[in-house]
Amino acid sequence: MKKHLALLLLLLVAGCDMLGIESPEKVAASREADGKAIGGACRHAGRAIEDCYALNKKADRAAVFAGWREMNDYMRENKIDEVHPQLAGAAPAAKASEDGDGERAEKAPAKGREAKARDKAKAHES
Incomplete structure (x- = not known):
């Protein structure tokens, strides 16, 4: 009986990834990816990095800067112009x-x- 209980607990613990419980590493990777995406989008829109920080206060600043810098380098290498945002309002x-x-x-x-x-x-x- 104890063996069955131990086996059941082992299976339940192994299935934690299927339950949607995110590990701290996954959360950190997701925040970094979001920050890089925000930074890249800000650079593509022609926003200054300070404006990007002000508009996205919850984003990780280091990740935002990394994304902004990567997009800046990419735009310079490929001679891509900024796309200025057009607000509907x-x-x-x-x-x-x-x-x-x-x-x-x-x-x-x-x-x-x-x-x-x-x-x-x-x-x-x-």
Whole structure:
């Protein structure tokens, strides 16, 4: 009976990977990969590394920098231009200001991420 119990426990412990329990190594590797992806995307979008850090506070800074640097080297070697981000929320605000309705657009209450995106777009334009 003890042998069966020991065998059952051994099988249960061996199946821990199938249960979705992540080891610290897997979590660290995932965070590093995410940070590198964030850094590469920031560089491709033409953002400064400081802006990238500010926008992604939870990401590992070393991994973000490594991804940013790798993408910078890749873009230089292959002569790839930056792709400037185009925010969906910034286009209607710009159109409204061209029509002379800019005052109403600025006075309207801003909510959530769209407002932050518009503010950033305005800051980058000036």
